[in-house]
Amino acid sequence: MREQMWAPIVHQIGFALFLSCLLLPGTLFAQSSNKPTGTHKEDSVEQLREQLQRIEEQHQRELADLKDRLGLVEQRQSSLSDELAQNIRVGAYGAVAFESFSDRRTTHDGNFEVLISGNFHDRVRVYTEIDLGLPHGTADAEQAYVDLLLAQPFNVRAGVLLIPFGKFNLDHFDPRRDLTRPPSVARLVTPTTWSDLGFGAFGFFPVSDNIKATYEIQMINGLTDKFLATPGTIPDPGLQSARTGLRSDNNGDKAIVGRGTLKFFDQYEIGFSGYRGQYKPGSNDLITGMAFDAEFRPRNITILENFVLRSEFARFDMQGSTTPSSLWGYYIQLTYRFWPSVLNSTILGRHFNNPTFALVGLYGRTKMNTTASPTGSQTGEQFIIGFNYRPVEDYVFKAEYQFNHGQFNQFPSDGFITSIAWIF
Amino acid sequence: MPPGYPSLEPYNHSYTIQPDEVLTLLESVQYDAQSLIPFSGNHSRHVFTRQQGELLAPAISNAVHQAVPQEVVEFSLADHDKPDRRTKGLVFVLHDELHLIIEELRKPVYQGEHNTYQQPVPQWELLPGDRQRHYASRPGGKGKIMNWIITPLR
Structure with a gap:
């Protein structure tokens, strides 16, 4: 069930990355017309890869953090519900x-x-x-x-x-x-x-x-x-x-x-x-x-x-x-x-x-x-x-x-x- | 086994089960509790937090390994946020299946008395996950004991 909950989030992150690539072409696909050398292109691609990796790592960290927080919230909700059920019954x-x-x-x-x-x-x-x-x-x-x-x-x-x-x-x-x-x-x-x-x-x-x-x-x-x-x-x-x-x-x-x-x-x-x-x-x-x-x-x-x-x-x-x-x-x-x-x-x-x-x-x-x-x-x-x-x-x-x-x-x-x- | 439970001795103890396996099992156990207003819908929740699971799993693994065929493992865990609330249960292995009985679930430790005849007690039941089932005291799967979950280990 928890995996089902995270699936849309992962999709959203992927979609956001895709959008950022489209809207900020200078960072991903832009080529300078007056600097056509292959080395620069490879450097740029390498930099972009590193950047993407950093972004992905950051998202993974945030995701793990969110999971922990969600677990905590779920636990508190359980405690509260149990307490409420123990506190009053009709x-x-x-x-x-x-x-x-x-x-x-x-x-x-x-x-x-x-x-x-x-x-x-x-x-x-x-x-x-x-x-x-x-x-x-x-x-x-x-x-x-x-x-x-x-x-x-x-x-x-x-x-x-x-x-x-x-x-x-x-x-x-x-x-x-x-x-x-x-x-x-x-x-x-x-x-x-x-x-x-x-x-x-x-x-x-x-x-x-x-x-x-x-x-x-x-x-x-x-x-x-x-x-x-x-x-x-x-x-x-x-x-x-x-x-x-x-x-x-x-x-x-x-x-x-x-x-x-x-x-x-x-x-x-x-x-x-x-x-x-x-x-x-x-x-x-x-x-x-x-x-x-x-x-x-x-x-x-x-x-x-x-x-x-x-x-x-x-x-x-x-x-x-x-x-x-x-x-x-x-x-x-x-x-x-x-x-x-x-x-x-x-x-x-x-x-x-x-x-x-x-x-x-x-x-x-x-x-x-x-x-x-x-x-x-x-x-x-x-x-x-x-x-x-x-x-x-x-x-x-x-x-x-x-x-x-x-x-x-x-x-x-x-x-x-x-x-x-x-x-x- | 404490009074009130069918005696299934001898158990398959000592039994080796890795703490990771126990942790996976404990984390998967959910329960369904009645809400404040009757018929207003129930909500399934995890019996153990990750922290409780991490604490309990190695202890159960170790205890099942040390137990003799006539013994079951008994545990009692305080709630992290509310230490006066306790989750209490029994664990044993029989025919390569792990039996988990939850006797008390986040129950206040203090009871002013043994339950009177009419004090309503909060009702809940464990929800069997994949490959899990309730213990049934009668043939044909009838007589299910709802706080007793069996999980195959092989």
């Missing part, structure tokens, strides 16, 4: 789903979220995720925080924070998930997507070459008593309605929440989370919560490297409440990724570098202890089988069938869901 993700459950009409559902991130200083970065409010019509910031990066083990975060309770809430982007709907425990127990206003600290400790530890701890307004308001007519079951909705604190007491992780060989991750905070105005009653999550993603182990295992357990207890007094649940999900090479030349594989299929299975259970139920509790059980096709990592087609049992579930009946999700 993106989005979205999903649209079709749902068909036996107890209700079929419907389309979806969401679209804008992502803006950047560094306005090497040590200060911002991150914003705005849910544009489809289909409910109210745009909300799911995350809008600023980080002050001080040292690997200690950094400060402030703003609208994604709550570090369980892994699913932190890693909830639709295109990154293998199933369309969150598992029940991540919806009814941990109220995903759970954000709140507050301050926090986070850090990273390399324990050894193959073990890394991270932590994130936050002080937030915390969960409210809204889940108690009208037992039996709660719009969202579980703790969904107890989120603050980014409003000011209802009781003046700040909640503390945090999560610590250990990562082994960059393949296995386990996390522990805890939550503690008062939830009622004028009372010291607490909501306490704990969660455990694990993700195993073996690499370079034949067959096993195609599997991903994810699991999460979460529990919340409410002091001074009987409706409910506690909630807990768990899920375990196994994903198997594969790609039959016979499909390489078909329309599913021909145009893509790394297309994949995935088979997904999920089992989950949820339980709410509440005196509102004649038996003292409500339970839910779900089993999902699903299929994914990803022509590229950032675009996914998902299809799944859910078997749902029990009263404490996202969906009371069995049903089919299919969706397309993307991120850029």
Whole structure:
């Protein structure tokens, strides 16, 4: 490419030399009529040759100099472009789903979220995720925080924070998930997507070459008593309605929440989370919560490297409440990724570098202890089988069938869901 | 090899490759980076400056010569203008082909943490030149790893 760039320059130099010969004939072809001797002619030709050689050498020097300068400019341009790309990024993700459950009409559902991130200083970065409010019509910031990066083990975060309770809430982007709907425990127990206003600290400790530890701890307004308001007519079951909705604190007491992780060989991750905070105005009653999550993603182990295992357990207890007094649940999900090479030349594989299929299975259970139920509790059980096709990592087609049992579930009946999700 | 990469051992080490050959190869490696605004077009750029190439080529040549079949060569280079930005990679020779993996490209050395799940990372991919190709983890050329370039040496 660089050679192509220089070719016109060399041509121009040649053309300039040719023009100079035409316009200044006295220096190249002129002959003095009254000095017709052969020796003078040879001298003149020799001088001209030397002159031409000098000109050529000078041009070569200038050309080399220009090449160096161009290289420098190119390098600076690369650095600036890279820096700019690292300093600010605009993106989005979205999903649209079709749902068909036996107890209700079929419907389309979806969401679209804008992502803006950047560094306005090497040590200060911002991150914003705005849910544009489809289909409910109210745009909300799911995350809008600023980080002050001080040292690997200690950094400060402030703003609208994604709550570090369980892994699913932190890693909830639709295109990154293998199933369309969150598992029940991540919806009814941990109220995903759970954000709140507050301050926090986070850090990273390399324990050894193959073990890394991270932590994130936050002080937030915390969960409210809204889940108690009208037992039996709660719009969202579980703790969904107890989120603050980014409003000011209802009781003046700040909640503390945090999560610590250990990562082994960059393949296995386990996390522990805890939550503690008062939830009622004028009372010291607490909501306490704990969660455990694990993700195993073996690499370079034949067959096993195609599997991903994810699991999460979460529990919340409410002091001074009987409706409910506690909630807990768990899920375990196994994903198997594969790609039959016979499909390489078909329309599913021909145009893509790394297309994949995935088979997904999920089992989950949820339980709410509440005196509102004649038996003292409500339970839910779900089993999902699903299929994914990803022509590229950032675009996914998902299809799944859910078997749902029990009263404490996202969906009371069995049903089919299919969706397309993307991120850029 | 660090975790996360397929193990292709044993490598053809020790291997003799002239610094000039390595320099030519390093100078030819280009990448394509996403720009600020999505879909606004990409621009290919050289991974290494001439100065970096001249610094790295003899070192790689020497390291590949000294390595044993179970070792790969790891390098880390600071940017000339911005010394806090680092380019980091791996090199090894297998079946008379030189494998170059760029793990970090002009990345600020400081990271406040291990990446959080949702912090977007700048995306880029190496562009294979003449006779070069990406490493493919699946049959039929699928499963390309875009930061891994293979160059035949013979």
